[in-house]
Amino acid sequence: MDDGFRIRDIDPASETEVDLVARRMRQTLVEVEGEETGTALYTMQWLRDRVRWHLDPANTTGRVFLAVGPGGRVLGHAIVRIEADDSGRRFGLFSTLFVDPASRKQAVGTRLLRHGEGWMASHALPEAATWTSSTNAKLIGLCGKHGYAITARHVHEVTGTVMVRLAKPLE
């Protein structure tokens, strides 16, 4: 174990772990979009199904990684999958990345990002990317420190939020 935590796959048979990640996906939305919009966007059932969707190869090639600290406490998670752009070019997507507020600024996010990038590289994906709100200074700061740049912007059709695409080439 490095730095007091390790990264492993979610246990797909664990309702507790699926539920925890789903709740933290909601927490992310609340943190980024505010309480009202963040809770209204998706039901908890949709979020739990979305975690499980990433674990079924019939849907996508993806993984759900957990950063696990002492006593098995889940400090954070990253959901990654293979995506393709309109021209069919494949890239690795961080669907979501979250660190529990009590464990932030201790490099948990950095380790999850690197782990996800390693998985993408193992699939020979030429690029790692993620989308977030243009006001998400924490994620933009984390990604900026690791060589990501803004490569696209769009306005979210439901929330009206200006979204940015952060991406970097993988070696």
Ligand SMILES: CC(C)(COP(=O)(O)OP(=O)(O)OC[C@H]1O[C@@H](n2cnc3c(N)ncnc32)[C@H](O)[C@@H]1OP(=O)(O)O)[C@@H](O)C(=O)NCCC(=O)NCCS
């Ligand atoms: C973004 C997030 C994952 C970062 O996790 P973390 O474990 O705190 O990140 P790290 O400790 O590895 O920080 C690495 C770097 O990220 C940047 N960073 C982290 N927190 C930051 C903040 N509050 N403001 C600006 N930059 C920040 C810094 O460059 C930092 O490097 P430094 O410690 O040398 O200053 C975490 O803040 C989070 O879960 N945010 C809410 C969820 C979210 O917005 N997820 C993305 C949704 S699309």
